[in-house]
Amino acid sequence: MSAAGARRIEAKAVRVLVLVSFTVLLAFPFFWMLIAAFKQNLDLYTVENNPFKFNLPPTLDHVRFLFGQTRFVRWLGNTAFVGVIVVAITLLVAVPAAYALARLTGRWGERLGIAIFLTYLIPPTLLFIPLSRVIGILGLQDSLFSLVVVYPSMTIPFSIWLLMGFFKSIPRELEDAAMVDGLTRFGAFLRMVVPISLSGILTVVIFTFTLVTQEFVYALTFISPEARQMVGVGVPIFLVRGDVYYWGALMAACLVASLPIGIVYNLFLDRFIAGFTVGSVK
Amino acid sequence: MSAPARKASAARSPSALGIAMFAPAVLYIVLLIGAPFALAILYAFSDARIGATSIHFAGLENFRSILQSPSFRMAVKNSIVFTVCAQVIIIVCSGMLSIALEKPFRGRGFVRFLILLPWVAPVSLGTIGWKWILDSIYSVITWVLVSLHFYKPYSAPMWLGQPHLAMASVILVHCWRLIPFSTVIMLAGMSAISREIPEAAAIDGAGFWRTTFQINLPMMTPIVSVAVLFGTVFTFTDMTVVYILTAGGPFDSTQTIPTLAFATGIAGSDLAAGAAISLFLVPVLVVVAYLMLRIAHRAEVV
Numbered sequence: 001m002s003a004a005g006a007r008r009i010e011a012k013a014v015r016v017l018v019l020v021s022f023t024v025l026l027a028f029p030f031f032w033m034l035i036a037a038f039k040q041n042l043d044l045y046t047v048e049n050n051p052f053k054f055n056l057p058p059t060l061d062h063v064r065f066l067f068g069q070t071r072f073v074r075w076l077g078n079t080a081f082v083g084v085i086v087v088a089i090t091l092l093v094a095v096p097a098a099y100a101l102a103r104l105t106g107r108w109g110e111r112l113g114i115a116i117f118l119t120y121l122i123p124p125t126l127l128f129i130p131l132s133r134v135i136g137i138l139g140l141q142d143s144l145f146s147l148v149v150v151y152p153s154m155t156i157p158f159s160i161w162l163l164m165g166f167f168k169s170i171p172r173e174l175e176d177a178a179m180v181d182g183l184t185r186f187g188a189f190l191r192m193v194v195p196i197s198l199s200g201i202l203t204v205v206i207f208t209f210t211l212v213t214q215e216f217v218y219a220l221t222f223i224s225p226e227a228r229q230m231v232g233v234g235v236p237i238f239l240v241r242g243d244v245y246y247w248g249a250l251m252a253a254c255l256v257a258s259l260p261i262g263i264v265y266n267l268f269l270d271r272f273i274a275g276f277t278v279g280s281v282k
Numbered sequence: 283m284s285a286p287a288r289k290a291s292a293a294r295s296p297s298a299l300g301i302a303m304f305a306p307a308v309l310y311i312v313l314l315i316g317a318p319f320a321l322a323i324l325y326a327f328s329d330a331r332i333g334a335t336s337i338h339f340a341g342l343e344n345f346r347s348i349l350q351s352p353s354f355r356m357a358v359k360n361s362i363v364f365t366v367c368a369q370v371i372i373i374v375c376s377g378m379l380s381i382a383l384e385k386p387f388r389g390r391g392f393v394r395f396l397i398l399l400p401w402v403a404p405v406s407l408g409t410i411g412w413k414w415i416l417d418s419i420y421s422v423i424t425w426v427l428v429s430l431h432f433y434k435p436y437s438a439p440m441w442l443g444q445p446h447l448a449m450a451s452v453i454l455v456h457c458w459r460l461i462p463f464s465t466v467i468m469l470a471g472m473s474a475i476s477r478e479i480p481e482a483a484a485i486d487g488a489g490f491w492r493t494t495f496q497i498n499l500p501m502m503t504p505i506v507s508v509a510v511l512f513g514t515v516f517t518f519t520d521m522t523v524v525y526i527l528t529a530g531g532p533f534d535s536t537q538t539i540p541t542l543a544f545a546t547g548i549a550g551s552d553l554a555a556g557a558a559i560s561l562f563l564v565p566v567l568v569v570v571a572y573l574m575l576r577i578a579h580r581a582e583v584v
Contacts, residue, residue: 018382019393022375026462027396029411030403032422036414044420047435051422097307100300114578116307118571119315123519125540126564129547129557130321131314133330153314156307185299214404216522217540221548232404236526247414254410258403265402266395273470277508 030255037062037252044247062248071227072253075234082144082230083212086151090208091201094156098163099189103172113164120157124217132221146222147230151215155208162207162275166200167193203271210265213257231257325557332551344558354559356534357542360449364538365518365566368456372513373506375457376464383465384472394466401462409526412455416441416527445535448528452536455523460516464509471505504577511570511577518566539563 035051036044038058049055066072101113131150140146170193178188194201212230219230226238235253239246265272329340348354383394400408415422424438432438442448479501480493488496521540524530530537530545537545539562547556 015382018378022379022382022461023393023396026400026458029408029415029458030399032415033411047419047425051420051425093306093310096303100303104300114575116311117578118574119311121515121567121571121574122315122319123515123540123563123567125519125521125543126322126560126567127315127318129543129553129560130318130325132332132548133325133553134318134321150314153310156310160307210402216404216406216525217544220525221544232406236406236410245414247417247420250410251414254403254407258399258407261404262395262399262402266398269394269398269466270470273466276467276512277470277505 030258033251033255036248037255039248041248062246062252065246066249066252066256070239070249070253071229071234072231072239072256074227075229075231076257078144078228079213079231082147082151083209085148086155086212087205087208089148089152090155090159090204093152094159094163094204095194095197095201096189097156098160099167099193101160102164102167113161116157117161120154120161124154124215128217128221131218135222140222142223142225142228144223144228147212147215147219150218150222151212154215155204155211158275159204159207162204162271163197163200165274166197170196200271203268206264206268207272210261213261322557322561325554326561327558328554330553330557332548332553340554344555348555348558353534353537353542357537357539357559358562360536361518361538361540363449364453364456365514367453368460368517369510369513371453371457372460372464373510376461376468376509377506379461379465380468380472383469397465398462400459405459405520405522406526408459409455409523412451412458413442413527416451418443442528443532445532448532448536452524452527455527456517456520459523460513463516464513467509467512468502468505471502471508474505475501504580507573507577511574515567515570519563 035054038060039054040056040059040061043049043054043056046055101109101116103109104112135141135146135150138146138149140149174192174196175185175188178192179185183191213232215230216232219233220237223229223233226234229238231253235250235257239250239253325337326344327340327342328337329343330337379397383390383397414420418440421438421441423441424433427433427438428435439447441451475498480497483493483497519540521538521544524536524538524541525544528536530541539559543556543560546559547553550556
């Protein structure tokens with residue numbers, strides 16, 4: 001075999017090794033959740049047992065406990081409720097704003113867009129203390145509506161940024177033609193631009209919804225009753241009774257709440273990434 | 283209407299409409315980001331507490347007591363250590379991973395999905411998964427080490443119970459969560475780099491090292507910077523990982539600026555001191571914002 005051929009095989013082996021080891025490392029916690037979710041307690045809590053195999057037959061007890069005796073389903077419902085309203089608010093505010101920015105001529109459009117994008121970098125951990133007081137004054141303490149009000153401040157900036165790029169790719173002639181046909185500018189926006197931007201709008205919907213499920217700091221700060229938790233706070237804080245961890249049920253909960261979001265997000269990944277690269281990739 | 287007048291009104295009317303379309307977004311950002319930020323600064327110079335109805339100006343009192351507290355100094359040190367260590371590991375790992383992932387192969391979509399899970403799954407839930415992996419008694423890592431005879435049964439270290447191991451665990455979870463994000467950003471960057479320039483250089487006689495250091499790396503710099511900047515913000519300002527994994531312990535050894543701000547301001551009811559602590563996130567955010575602007579500006583010019 002030639003030296004070049006040997007080198008090629010070596011390069012391929014290194015590549016496979018890198019891929020396999022990283023995939024195993026990154027996905028391992030989810031595999032571990034899956035195993036723990038179906039193991040009997042006696043199996044989970046015996047130190048000598050090989051944790052990689054089922055030493056006792058698998059059980060559905062943890063899943064039954066999770067859905068029957070905890071507020072898990074309620075938390076999923078709360079998350080979906082907040083998610084849907086926040087998506088609606090985000091779309092109502094971000095779609096028109098992004099369009100206005102995309103059509104704003106000159107450097108100002110670009111600069112305003114970047115300024116808005118930068119507000120996405122301001123983290124909840126900087127604002128949660130004053131906001132907790134504001135939420136109290138508004139009488140929204142312990143209400144899911146505190147999150148409905150606050151979350152759009154995290155989703156609107158990035159959504160405007162994503163949609164702005166999207167609208168810019170739509171030729172102006174389209175609206176001009178619609179306006180010649182008698183539509184107002186706003187009418188042209190609603191009837192021509194919005195319908196052909198549906199995939200961009202769907203991206204914003206997914207982005208907003210995943211952000212609502214991932215957020216932790218505001219949900220932890222504003223809401224204390226167990227029945228009104230979001231899934232991301234309810235599972236880690238309220239599935240623990242005193243010092244007792246229900247690991248089987250906890251792992252089942254993590255898996256059930258993570259996988260659907262993971263699958264949907266994966267479908268839209270390339271569009272989000274286009275937003276994150278700040279124009280440094282063309 | 284004369285032609286110039288019509289032109290003028292056409293130029294004016296869309297801008298009025300533009301302002302109307304843009305105003306709600308600005309209002310939202312000003313009310314829910316700008317105003318709370320101003321309030322955070324105000325609180326930091328006051329004596330605000332949860333439950334107290336009146337607020338008084340307290341000058342630099344909060345900052346004086348914070349700067350004297352060992353917990354705070356520990357938190358600043360940890361925040362910097364965690365952020366820097368995590369970024370170095372993340373960039374090295376995601377660099378390797380993105381190169382390995384670049385060429386298409388069978389099952390690439392599924393591999394990408396598995397790799398992405400840590401970034402996509404809710405942070406708090408992924409961290410709980412790690413808490414089980416790092417459990418003091420039933421840790422799988424402990425089991426493997428014991429069965430490989432590195433440790434005798436029951437003598438393995440408690441991963442989250444000893445200061446240095448707890449710090450390493452926090453860094454590990456941050457890396458785990460951000461490597462996927464950084465990898466896809468780099469993949470996007472690599473797909474945009476033209477193959478022609480390195481090939482032309484190779485024809486002109488540039489060797490592997492020269493192509494790597496003088497062509498490939500400089501071309502990757504903007505995209506790697508973007509990954510580092512986002513990673514820095516996501517690690518430095520994150521509270522979830524530490525709060526769930528160690529709650530800042532043992533003995534403040536994993537306390538960070540955000541977790542200390544929460545412990546002081548919300549759990550400890552001292553809004554003023556909590557706000558003052560969280561303001562120490564701002565310098566890093568300002569630097570990141572400045573660098574982001576430079577990258578965006580350069581992208582705009584090119």
